[in-house]
Amino acid sequence: MSFSSDVKNELCKTKNRQPCCEKAECYGMLLFGHSFSRSAVSLTTEHTPTARRAAQLTAALTGAIVSTRTMLRRASHPAGTVSVEDERDRMRVLSAFGHSGSEVPLRLNRANLEGECCPASFLRGAFLSCGTVFDPQKDYRLEFVTPHMHLSRDMSALLGELPLELQPGVSRRRSLYVVYIKGSSHTADLLTLMGAPHAAMQMMQVKMLREVRNHINRRTNFETANLDKTASAAARQIYALKRLQDCGAGISALPAELQNLARLRCQNPELSLRELGKQLTPPLSRSGVNHRLQRITELSEKIYRERNSD
Numbered sequence: 181m182s183f184s185s186d187v188k189n190e191l192c193k194t195k196n197r198q199p200c201c202e203k204a205e206c207y208g209m210l211l212f213g214h215s216f217s218r219s220a221v222s223l224t225t226e227h228t229p230t231a232r233r234a235a236q237l238t239a240a241l242t243g244a245i246v247s248t249r250t251m252l253r254r255a256s257h258p259a260g261t262v263s264v265e266d267e268r269d270r271m272r273v274l275s276a277f278g279h280s281g282s283e284v285p286l287r288l289n290r291a292n293l294e295g296e297c298c299p300a301s302f303l304r305g306a307f308l309s310c311g312t313v314f315d316p317q318k319d320y321r322l323e324f325v326t327p328h329m330h331l332s333r334d335m336s337a338l339l340g341e342l343p344l345e346l347q348p349g350v351s352r353r354r355s356l357y358v359v360y361i362k363g364s365s366h367t368a369d370l371l372t373l374m375g376a377p378h379a380a381m382q383m384m385q386v387k388m389l390r391e392v393r394n395h396i397n398r399r400t401n402f403e404t405a406n407l408d409k410t411a412s413a414a415a416r417q418i419y420a421l422k423r424l425q426d427c428g429a430g431i432s433a434l435p436a437e438l439q440n441l442a443r444l445r446c447q448n449p450e451l452s453l454r455e456l457g458k459q460l461t462p463p464l465s466r467s468g469v470n471h472r473l474q475r476i477t478e479l480s481e482k483i484y485r486e487r488n489s490d
């Protein structure tokens with residue numbers, strides 16, 4: 181089950197408190213359905229509760245006879261079609277929402293969003309018909325998809341007017357217009373407004389888990405990078421000391437105050453600077469060890485070069 185269908189299941193359980201909101205939701209469903217014109221009023225959905233809800237609302241609000249059909253496009257995805265077959269019934273539905281059925285372009289009739297309560301219900305209807313929300317494991321994004329350019333602009337304007345500051349965008353996908361909301365908090369706010377607070381909460385929980393996991397990964401990467409640095413510095417020091425011995429000079433060719441540390445480093449290639457410092461008598465700070473190891477390496481390389489140029 182996808183996150184989108186979880187959201188739609190939750191939305192289909194929402195009750196409209198006012199008759200105005202019931203009408204607004206039904207309008208959202210039909211306007212953003214498959215067709216909303218004199219020749220066809222229909223919507224197609226793979227989500228069965230949406231088909232049932234659309235049919236019930238349309239019949240109850242307009243008195244039209246609404247037929248529902250299920251077609252098995254793929255075994256796992258039965259597509260339900262809700263349509264008004266009779267032309268007089270279609271005219272009745274269209275005029276109930278203040279449409280003539282021959283509008284070009286198709287626009288949003290704001291008269292159907294009477295109260296401040298209504299946009300939430302309208303958006304729920306539109307989302308049930310044409311909406312998708314991405315799985316929060318992958319992205320935070322909610323979309324309304326329509327073939328009508330002006331309708332996509334009207335939707336974007338409506339979303340932008342909400343007090344949620346959603347910053348909607350519109351993009352093209354082939355012949356379709358996609359009105360989208362991005363970001364976890366914008367998406368969760370809109371889900372809550374439409375009537376899916378549980379899904380919104382689920383999304384924020386996934387986000388928090390992802391953040392904690394990323395934080396841990398960053399820290400682990402940081403530690404690994406530091407380990408690599410320690411390892412390659414130690415390798416360079418040990419290589420210089422090995423060549424010092426190979427050329428016959430040996431550690432005793434180094435100044436007396438460096439010899440203990442040089443021996444310690446050869447015997448313990450895995451130790452960090454701090455750990456090396458603790459093993460010296462008297463103990464030496466990390467930067468003290470670092471400074472001396474640099475001198476040891478430089479001197480060893482210098483002695484090796486001198487011996488080999490003879």
Ligand SMILES: [Zn+2]
Nearest residue numbers: 200201297298
């Ligand atoms: Zn209302």
